[in-house]
Amino acid sequence: MKILVVDDEKLLVKGIRFNLENEGFEVEVAYDGATAVELARTGNFDLIILDLMMPVLSGTEACMKIREFSDVPVIMLTARSEDEDKLMGFACGADDYVTKPFNIREVIARIRALLRRSGGGTQQQVRSALLTVGGLSLDTEQRVAVRDGQVIDLTAKEYDLIELLMKNPRRVYSRESLMNLVWGYSYVGDYRTVDVHIRRLREKLEPNPAEPVYIITKWGVGYYFQGENRTAG
Numbered sequence: 016m017k018i019l020v021v022d023d024e025k026l027l028v029k030g031i032r033f034n035l036e037n038e039g040f041e042v043e044v045a046y047d048g049a050t051a052v053e054l055a056r057t058g059n060f061d062l063i064i065l066d067l068m069m070p071v072l073s074g075t076e077a078c079m080k081i082r083e084f085s086d087v088p089v090i091m092l093t094a095r096s097e098d099e100d101k102l103m104g105f106a107c108g109a110d111d112y113v114t115k116p117f118n119i120r121e122v123i124a125r126i127r128a129l130l131r132r133s134g135g136g137t138q139q140q141v142r143s144a145l146l147t148v149g150g151l152s153l154d155t156e157q158r159v160a161v162r163d164g165q166v167i168d169l170t171a172k173e174y175d176l177i178e179l180l181m182k183n184p185r186r187v188y189s190r191e192s193l194m195n196l197v198w199g200y201s202y203v204g205d206y207r208t209v210d211v212h213i214r215r216l217r218e219k220l221e222p223n224p225a226e227p228v229y230i231i232t233k234w235g236v237g238y239y240f241q242g243e244n245r246t247a248g
Contacts, residue, residue, distance in 0.1 A: 016130065017041045019058060021051040021077070022066035022092060027115075031064065034119045034196060035126075037183065048072025052080045060087055062126055062133075065109070067093035075107040082108035088129040090122070118199040120175050146181045148242040151220055151229060153181055160220065167219050172197060176212055177220065180230065180240035189237040213238055 018035055022028050023046050032042045043058060045051045049071040055063060063081065067074040078089055091109040111125050146153040150163040158174050160167040169177070175197045180188070188196070190206040198208070217224040231241045 016061045017043070017059065018126070019043050019045065019051065019054055019060045019063045021045045021048070021064065021069065021074070023047060023069050024066070030195075031119065031122070034123065037179070037196070038123055039182070040126075046070075048074060048077030051077045055081045055085060055087065062088045062090070062129060064090045064092060064122075064126075067091055078107040078109055088133050090125060090129065092117075116199070120197065120199070146178075148181065148184075148229065148240075150222070153178060162220055169216075169219065173212055173216055173219070176209075177216055177230075177240075180238065184240045184242055187233045187236050187239040193237065209238075 016039075018040050020028055020031050020035070020042060021044070022031075025046065028044050028046070032044055035042045043054060043060070045054055047070045048065075051063070051065060051069075052072065054060075065074040065078055069077070072080070074091055074093075078091070081087065081089065088111075089109045090111045090113060092113050092115060094115045110129055113122055113125065146155065152161040153159075154161070155178060158178075160169050160174065160177065176193065179193070179196055190209045193209045194206055213230060214224075217227050217230055221227045221229060229241060231239055233239055
C-alpha cells in the first residue's frame with residue numbers, strides 16, 4: 016500500500032513516515048501543495064495525507080486539484096480545530112480530518128478504516144489480519160488477543176504495544192521509541208509507563224511471566240518480540 020504524506024514541517028513528516036513504514040506501508044513525501052498534486056497525478060497512491068496550511072498551494076487547494084482527476088482517499092491535517100476549517104476540508108473533497116497534535120496510532124487506525132471503505136488493500140489486509148506465534152494470536156482487524164484459545168482482555172495501549180512488537184519480531188525498541196510510537200510524540204510521561212505495560216502484558220500473555228518467551232528484555236536497551244509471525248486470512 017502506497018501513501019503520500021505532505022506537510023511543510025519536515026520533522027513531522029519524518030515521524031509519520033517512520034511510523035507508517037513500520038506498519039508495512041510504502042511512503043512518499045512532499046513539502047508543498049503543488050508538488051503533492053504532481054505526485055498524486057503520477058504516483059498511483061492508495062491514500063494521501065495533506066496538511067491544511069502549506070506553501071505554494073494550501074492543502075484545500077491541492078485537494079481540490081487532486082479531485083479533478085482522482086478519488087484517492089485524503090486525510091487532512093491541521094493545527095487548528097475550528098469547525099469552519101473542518102467543513103472547508105470536507106468541502107474540498109477530503110475524506111477525514113485530524114487535528115494536531117495527534118496520536119499516530121489514531122492516524123494509522125483512520126488510514127486503515129479509509130482503505131477498507133475505499134476497497135484499497137483488501138487482499139493485503141486479509142492476509143495480515145491474524146498474527147500467530149506459538150499459542151499466541153492477534154486479530155488486527157478486531158483488535159483481539161488470544162492465548163491458547165482463550166480471548167485475553169487488553170487495554171487499548173496494551174494492545175497497541177503488543178501489536179507493534181509482534182509486527183516487528185526481533186526488532187529491539189528502546190523505552191523512548193515505544194513511548195513515542197504507542198503513546199505519541201506529544202505525550203508527557205515517565206518511561207516507566209512502558210515497563211508497567213510490559214509487565215502487565217507478560218502477566219496476561221506469557222505462559223510463565225517470570226520466564227517470558229514472547230516479550231524479551233534486551234538489557235540496557237529495551238524490549239523485543241521473540242519469534243517469527245505467521246499470517247493467515
